[in-house]
Amino acid sequence: MSARFHVGDAVLVRNAWPEDGPTRVHVRTPHYVRGQRGVIDRVLGTFPNPEDLAFGRPGLPAQPLYQVRFRQRDIWPRGGGAPGDSIAADLYEHWLEPATTEQGHG
Amino acid sequence: MDDKHAPDGHDHAAHAAIEETGPSPEFLLLEQAVRELLIAKGVFTADDMRRQIDVMDSRTPAQGARIVAHAWTDPAFKRRLLADAKAAATEMDVDVKNTPELIVLENTERLHHVVVCTLCSCYPKAILGIPPAWYKSVQYRARVVKDPRGVLKEFGTELPAAVEVKVVDSTADLRYLVLPRRPPGSDKLSEAELATLVTRDCMIGVTLPAAPSATARAAASAARDRRTDAT
Numbered sequence: 001m002s003a004r005f006h007v008g009d010a011v012l013v014r015n016a017w018p019e020d021g022p023t024r025v026h027v028r029t030p031h032y033v034r035g036q037r038g039v040i041d042r043v044l045g046t047f048p049n050p051e052d053l054a055f056g057r058p059g060l061p062a063q064p065l066y067q068v069r070f071r072q073r074d075i076w077p078r079g080g081g082a083p084g085d086s087i088a089a090d091l092y093e094h095w096l097e098p099a100t101t102e103q104g105h106g
Numbered sequence: 107m108d109d110k111h112a113p114d115g116h117d118h119a120a121h122a123a124i125e126e127t128g129p130s131p132e133f134l135l136l137e138q139a140v141r142e143l144l145i146a147k148g149v150f151t152a153d154d155m156r157r158q159i160d161v162m163d164s165r166t167p168a169q170g171a172r173i174v175a176h177a178w179t180d181p182a183f184k185r186r187l188l189a190d191a192k193a194a195a196t197e198m199d200v201d202v203k204n205t206p207e208l209i210v211l212e213n214t215e216r217l218h219h220v221v222v223c224t225l226c227s228c229y230p231k232a233i234l235g236i237p238p239a240w241y242k243s244v245q246y247r248a249r250v251v252k253d254p255r256g257v258l259k260e261f262g263t264e265l266p267a268a269v270e271v272k273v274v275d276s277t278a279d280l281r282y283l284v285l286p287r288r289p290p291g292s293d294k295l296s297e298a299e300l301a302t303l304v305t306r307d308c309m310i311g312v313t314l315p316a317a318p319s320a321t322a323r324a325a326a327s328a329a330r331d332r333r334t335d336a337t
Contacts, residue, residue, distance in 0.1 A: 028277050030224050032251065045207070047279040065278055072254075072273075080253045082267040087251055090278035 003064040004093055009040045011068060012099035013091065026054030029095045032075055033068070037099050041088055042067035049092065064093040165235040169200045170283060171304035173233065175297045177210075178288045188212055191283065195233060205232035205281075212285045213311070217270050220258065220311035221282045222250045230281040234306055241310065251275060261312040274311075284311040291317045294327055 005011060015035030018025045028050050043066055048059030072085035129137075145152055173195060177184040187194035191208040202208065208230055211219040223229065224247045229237040240246050250257045254271045258264070265271060274282050286308040292300060295318060307313040 028225060030251075030275060030277060032224075042209075044209075044278075044280055050278065065280075067274075067280075069272070072271075076252050081255050081271065082269075084268075084270040085254065085272070086270060087254075087273040087275065089275040090280055092278065 003043050003046075003066075005040045005043070005064075005066060005096065005098075007040050007043060010037060010099040011040060011066075011096040012037050013068070014095050014097060016095075024055075026051050029091055030089055033070060033089050033091070036070050036075060038068040038070040040066050041069040044090060047092075049094075051092075066091055066093065066096065068096070162231070162236065165231060165233070167234045167304075167306035167309065168301070169195075169198075169235075170230075170233045170306070170309045171301040173198050173200065173283075174285055174304045174309065175301035177285055178300055179297045184212075184285075187285070200233060202232045207280050208232070208283060209280055210283050210285050211272075211274060211311075213287050215287075216268070217272060218265055218311065219272050219274055219282070219284045220250060220254055221274050221276060221284060222247055223276045224248070224251055225275075225277055228276040228281060230283045230309075232281070233283055234309060238306065258312060261307065263313050284309050286311075286315050289315045289317040 013029065013033045013036050017034070018027060043064070046062035046064050049063045050059065052059040067088050068091050069086050069088045072079060072081050072087055073083060075087060141155070144150060145155075173187065176198060177187050183194065183197070186197070187210050191210045192202045192205075194210075195202045195208070206228075211221075213219055222241075227237055227242040227247075229241060231237070246257065251273050254273050255265070258271070276282050286304065288300070289303060292303065295303075299318070303315040303318060305313065305315070308315050
């Protein structure tokens with residue numbers, strides 16, 4: 001699978017909560033980034049999908065993986081820190097959607 | 107025994123109980139059962155397992171310190187390290203075959219990285235060995251993403267507001283190692299001397315390499331003079 005996003009692209013993390021459903025799931029998208037708007041910082045390559053690997057399935061096709069950077073203050077408006085501080089998580093492509101500059105906090 | 111003034115001189119009443127305990131008995135039993143089954147079924151032998159533990163124990167932060175010190179003294183190596191960390195580690199005789207992908211994050215005047223794994227305890231073990239207990243603790247993992255400057259301060263690290271603190275959460279298939287900034291006053295040190303300034307914690311990003319002490323600088327300078335005299 002070729003990467004859909006490029007460095008600098010604005011993305012929105014899906015505000016999905018599959019762990020609330022009836023089936024057991026394995027998810028690598030931390031709660032704190034769901035529904036948040038971020039920017040692609042690095043394109044990390046493709047990796048078998050851990051959400052499948054966790055259940056003994058092959059995890060194919062391999063998923064593009066990205067390092068996505070968020071503004072610390074978007075995620076924790078009351079948190080300490082400086083305005084420029086950031087937090088990055090490594091997220092698989094199926095968790096990301098293109099974002100306009102206005103979106104976020106879905 | 108008087109709890110407040112124990113014979114070892116420590117004031118045991120002064121701090122909360124240490125919360126880091128070992129795995130729960132259920133997990134210990136599960137590990138033992140799975141291990142015995144894998145050995146019984148011939149997936150691996152007890153000796154394979156012992157050897158793997160030896161390999162793990164041989165990995166220490168000294169490997170990372172050598173890599174960092176080399177990057178500080180050789181700009182071409184630093185470029186290779188930032189472009190392809192596993193290839194650069196191999197160049198330094200660190201065995202990274204069959205280990206996860208690795209990225210080295212360069213700290214600069216304007217950007218400071220700190221690494222965490224909020225989901226479990228992913229860590230660049232191939233370079234640094236076994237992670238410290240605090241890195242795996244729920245407290246560190248929960249707090250460093252929310253209040254990184256507060257956590258850094260507890261490690262004695264205070265950074266100007268103009269420096270971007272970037273927390274890197276290794277949630278997936280990559281492991282991250284921080285390339286700290288070379289401390290001021292270290293320009294006369296040899297690569298081996300520089301490596302002694304690089305600690306595990308500054309390659310996780312919670313501390314900065316200490317500037318060499320005046321005595322270390324004087325000793326390095328005297329050693330250099332002796333080498334010059336000898337030629």
